Amino acid sequence: MNYSPRPPIGLCLEMCPKNERQERERDGCLHYFEIMDEQKASRAYKTQRRVLADPNKTVKEYRRPAAGKELSSPYVLRPPAVLLSTVRYLLFNVWDSVTDGDPYHLSEAYLFVFDRLRAVKQDLTVQRIQGQLGAQVLEDALGFLLCAPYIVRDLPVEVYNEVLHATQVRESFSKLIRFYKENEKNPRESEFQALLLLYDLGNLDVMNRALKLCDGVKNAPKVQLAMAVNRAYLECNWVRLFRLVRRLDCMEACTFYRHLPCSRDKTLKTLVHGYSSKNCHFPLDFLTKIMAVDCIETVSEMCTRRGLFVSLNGQPSVIFFKSLFKDIGPERHGREVLLVENKKGERSWAEVMMRECEEN
Numbered sequence: 001m002n003y004s005p006r007p008p009i010g011l012c013l014e015m016c017p018k019n020e021r022q023e024r025e026r027d028g029c030l031h032y033f034e035i036m037d038e039q040k041a042s043r044a045y046k047t048q049r050r051v052l053a054d055p056n057k058t059v060k061e062y063r064r065p066a067a068g069k070e071l072s073s074p075y076v077l078r079p080p081a082v083l084l085s086t087v088r089y090l091l092f093n094v095w096d097s098v099t100d101g102d103p104y105h106l107s108e109a110y111l112f113v114f115d116r117l118r119a120v121k122q123d124l125t126v127q128r129i130q131g132q133l134g135a136q137v138l139e140d141a142l143g144f145l146l147c148a149p150y151i152v153r154d155l156p157v158e159v160y161n162e163v164l165h166a167t168q169v170r171e172s173f174s175k176l177i178r179f180y181k182e183n184e185k186n187p188r189e190s191e192f193q194a195l196l197l198l199y200d201l202g203n204l205d206v207m208n209r210a211l212k213l214c215d216g217v218k219n220a221p222k223v224q225l226a227m228a229v230n231r232a233y234l235e236c237n238w239v240r241l242f243r244l245v246r247r248l249d250c251m252e253a254c255t256f257y258r259h260l261p262c263s264r265d266k267t268l269k270t271l272v273h274g275y276s277s278k279n280c281h282f283p284l285d286f287l288t289k290i291m292a293v294d295c296i297e298t299v300s301e302m303c304t305r306r307g308l309f310v311s312l313n314g315q316p317s318v319i320f321f322k323s324l325f326k327d328i329g330p331e332r333h334g335r336e337v338l339l340v341e342n343k344k345g346e347r348s349w350a351e352v353m354m355r356e357c358e359e360n
Helices: 018-027 080-097 103-126 131-151 162-182 189-199 204-211 221-234 238-245 250-274 284-290 296-305 337-344 349-353
Strands: 281-283 309-311 317-319
Touching (some): 080 103, 080 349, 103 131, 131 349, 189 204, 221 250, 238 284, 250 349, 284 296, 284 317, 296 317
Antiparallel strands (some): 309 317
């Protein structure tokens, strides 16, 4: 008979255990967002002398199990309610304080929030928290993980590691789906099942699993829209794809954002093969609408870089001639006003990530 010890139950009611806070304060390992406000602009912080931790701002950092640290003591583990409040603090008090600021503080905020969310998930795993309590923590963390790539797209690779970030997204989705299976009533399940479909666009296994969901989740409008986007992608029906993408809300659009350059590149390739003729002038304004691009100038540059002839006389148009086409691959990720920022509106990014003040 196999004996499985009961998982520890977290007793730490602070965002960071006292022992860790004192240890990092002593070793000078506090983050900028964790020190006392009066020290942030002082020479003590800039010269890395001893600085004091603010107990209300210090957040437990992620530590690898192999680092020789005790990870299963109840006194260093935070219960679900504390984990939820920690995620909320990271988004509303840290992330929203800098997202409109300079790139340096944006980099610092991203690295800080990303690391502390890994620690949140670690506490969740060690305690084997399941069901709706675990789902709520992961849902809030995924809000950040799905939206952040759009916001930090221009940060250097040493700050925003796309592969590591994607790994955390996939691990979070994997755990979340297991939590959904353990609890029949999850208020936000349809929302995150739809987000998974958009994140793993074109993945037949994900599509097949979605088809087996209970009717209440499978028939939800968000899931049906995400399924339609997937079908359009698999059928290479790019006009329909972008028509559907326009209907996505802000978080859904951020989730789809990783597929945007590839989808537009495939759209151009399809049009080049379908309308290849020296005498066929394809209107640029129509092409801009088809690919849901913000302005006609951007589409003109995309075509020019691929060797296509763009005429700006009269009605701007492009000639899709196969012999001139250069396959340079997808464009770099950039700013998206139509698909993302207009849908964000006046809400803060934290409100978008947490689905607060959602517009009807």
